[in-house]
Amino acid sequence: MTASPASDQAAALLGELIANGVRDLVLAPGSRSQALALAATALARDGMLRVHVRIDERVAGFTALGLARETRVPVAVVCTSGTAAGNLLPAVMEAFHAGIPLLLLTADRPPELRGVGANQATIQPGLFRSFVRMEADADVPAPVEAGPSTGPAAHPGAAAPGTWTGLGVRAVHAALGLEGDGIAGVPGPVHLNLPMREPLSGTSTVHAQPGAAPALHSPAPxxxxxxxxxxxxxxxxxxxxxxxxxxxxxxxxxxxxxxxxxxxxxxxxxxxxxxxxxxxxxxxxxxxxxxxxxxxxxxxxxxxxxxxxxxxxxxxxxxxxxxxxxxxxxxxxxxxxxxxxxxxxxxxxxxxxxAVDLSPPAPDQAGLYSDDKNARLGAVRAELEAVRRRLDRALLADAVWRATWPHDRLVFGSSRLVRVADQVLGGKKVPVHANRGLAGIDGTIATAIGIAQASQADGAPGVTRVLLGDLAFLHDVGALLIPGDEPTPRLQVIVGNDGGGTIFDGLEVAGSAPSGDLDRAFYTPQTVDLSQVAAAYGWEFALVTTRSALDQALTTAVTRPQIIEVPLER
Ligand SMILES: Cc1ncc(C[n+]2csc(CCOP(=O)(O)OP(=O)(O)O)c2C)c(N)n1
Ligand SMILES: [Mg+2]
CATH class of the missing domain: 3.40.50.1220 (TPP-binding domain)
Known part of the structure; x- marks a missing residue:
């Protein structure tokens, strides 16, 4: 292999991020980003970094968002040039509005190949401008001479020409809201656009010294x-x-x-x-x-x-x-x-x-042990009815809430279920996550996978449960593709399936517009066989219709990620 300034700077940048507390990096494949990818996988082999690989950059972005939601430490995302970078936008928007630290490392063509019709080259600097705490279009890495003879930096704190030195430190601080162009004290995304010339990768020593993330301000109240x-x-x-x-x-x-x-x-x-x-x-x-x-x-x-x-x-x-x-x-x-x-x-x-009490009725002990045969029969019948009771949204939310404990995580999608849960559930000290920055139905499963992987790192126990509607599920099916060489997330994806988007049945216009038009344009009916989706991606699957079956499904050991489908009335 040849020497490659791109590889040298990629290794130095990731080393700087690791020295400043970054532990997770989500990677999507591409050739322009190869120096970053290979530096990341080398650091992962050395145990310096947890690398998560996703083929879809939108999924990669939301996975990083989930990891950063849970850890509150900036998470890096690496992708190649072109539409790959554009696919990060939804997660960047959510991260900006929810105050989540992300580091977007987008590989780019060098300046001479921009705006001239070169392959896979677009206008990447400023791509996320409205949503970032800091952005930089870095120098193209150039050969670094031995020793300190690389010349003085243009201004104090700036990287020497042809290097990315110092960018990582600045990026981490800005993502945590500690400095930069953003609002002091508020975390958010940072964009480092990283142009590179051939040779896009080569031999390079990759080493890092893990350090702690900079401390957040604790403002005077x-x-x-x-x-x-x-x-x-x-x-x-x-x-x-x-x-x-x-x-x-x-x-x-x-x-x-x-x-x-x-x-x-x-x-x-x-x-x-x-x-x-x-x-x-x-x-x-x-x-x-x-x-x-x-x-x-x-x-x-x-x-x-x-x-x-x-x-x-x-x-x-x-x-x-x-x-x-x-x-x-x-x-x-x-x-x-x-x-x-x-x-x-x-x-x-x-x-x-x-207060709403949705707990199943206590068994009628007196009836069950009564000397009177009819009383016994009545009590048994009541028990059976309670067990076979079909699930509605409130009972579904209640069962998931009851099954979830402080060592678990609960993630809500932006479907009707989160509103029902908000109306009926009581108090409980459960760690809850939801992408309410912009309340999108996109990226819910990817976010939950990131949360699950972060929360179970270092051997911590617990299950991550995500409760969402069928359209939110189908919107993020691509997230079900998880590489086999990553730690298996202990995850239950619980889909309340009412055949489409029933949240829109509550629109005022639903009372007047033609019902066929409403169905077509809002409800958007679907009849996807979720068991086949689960099978295709190698996930476990259960279809449950009663409270007792749901309670059982929620409490069985999670060894592989699971999809639990709960049919709901429209
Ligand atoms: C990315 C995105 N696109 C569209 C919407 C608008 N939207 C809000 S809820 C919803 C339908 C959700 O359907 P489902 O997940 O099945 O939940 P349900 O309403 O049926 O409970 C849509 C399309 C959105 N919030 N985010
Ligand atoms: Mg639905």
Whole structure:
């Protein structure tokens, strides 16, 4: 093999990323990116990097998003030039809006081959411009002379000409929101466009010294007075801080099921209804909002009220300001003092009455052991009915919630099921993920695979469950292709199959437009045989229709990734 400046710089760049905490890299095949790919696989062999290979760059992007969602450390994605890079856009958009650190390493042709009709060459610099915390169109790697004679850098901190030195450090810091062109403190994607000339790869020594990721800022909290009648609203990715503030303030906690803070004594059940009540929702004077609430009209309406003071704790993505006068703060605390017992009491009383109990009825012990034959028969019949009860969306969400524990992960797709889950499920300390930055139905399975692989790295136990609709499933079928030489994700993909997109049945226009047109353009009926899809990709498959069968499927050991199909009424 020959020497290749591209290989030298690729190895140096990945080494720099590893020295700054990067542990996962998702790779899609291509020839322009070969130097990066071979440096990555060499580092993987040395145990310096976990490399995940995906043929579809859209899948690769969402897999990286899932890995980074779970680890909160930047994850690198490597792809070749042309449409390959364009396929990363959906994951980049979601990562920007949800505040997830990604490093997009797109290989490119050198400048002299751009804009002249060369094969597989397009306009890559600036491709993700609206969505990145930092971008750079790097120098084409050039031969580096021995010793320190490569000449001074153009300006302090810049790489020497013909090298990528320093780019990796800057990229990691920017992705974590620590510097760069982005908003301080908010993680997000970074784009390094990496042009390379022939020879595209060659002999190169690849070594790395793993280091820790730079520490995140812990901003000083803004201390809130106890004064106004306050509720805490926790949207997507709010995390435990929302519950902690609610507890400290003695303020009711309205926590979406995707918030990661749906637990604790002050959790409000049936919050949508209570927000509509004049005596409760109508009397709110202040909202402290964490994360990105998206699941109810009622919470959105509350945050849009101009008579309500909104304090928005910055979690990621864009600053939340639906009423045009919300106050963004980096962190919050509450002044010492007594809680407003009347306010909290009114919410807690209403919440207790609004809680939904979907647990299966306790067996009728007295009936089962009764001396009266008819009583015994009745009790047995009731047992059988409970076991054979067909599943609806609420029971499905409830069964998955009950089967999932703090060492597991739960991922929601952007189908109707997440809204039903938000309405009926109680409090539980379960790590939940959902791509609510833009609430796309794309990339759900790939995201979940990334979450599963990250959460079970280093031998941690637990199962990742993803609950989604049939169209969201079919949208991301390509993600089912996982190379056999990667750790098998312990994953259950639970598909609520109602034959199409029933979320649209709730549109106002559904009452007036011709039903055939609605079906064709919105419901988009499908009759795909999911068992054959599972078989084609080598996944386990189960079709379950009753609560007891579902409970059983959810608790069997997961040794291969599984698809569990649950037919639902439209
Ligand atoms: C990428 C993307 N395309 C389109 C949409 C609009 N959309 C929202 S829900 C939905 C249908 C979802 O169907 P399914 O997953 O079967 O869930 P269901 O509504 O039937 O519960 C669509 C197309 C979207 N959110 N994201
Ligand atoms: Mg559906």
């Amino acid at each position: 803004v201390v809130l007075t106890r004064g106004p009648r306050t509720v805490v609203v926790a949207g997507a990715d709010a995390g435990p801080a929302a519950e902690a503030l609610s507890y400290d303030g003695g303020w009711p906690l309205i926590a979406e099921v995707v918030s990661g803070s749906r637990y604790g004594r002050l959790l409000v059940h049936g919050y949508r209804q209570l927000l509509r009540e004049p005596e409760l929702g109508g009397r709110i004077e202040r909202v402290v909002v964490f994360g990105h609430p998206t699941l109810s009209r009622e919470a959105a309406a509350l945050l849009a009220r101009v008579d309500v003071e909104v304090v928005a704790v910055r979690a990621g993505g864009e600053a939340l300001d639906l009423n045009g006068r919300s106050r963004p703060v980096p962190a919050v605390a509450v002044e010492p003092g007594p809680a407003d017992r009347d306010w909290l009491g009114a919410w807690m009383t209403a919440s207790a009455a609004a």
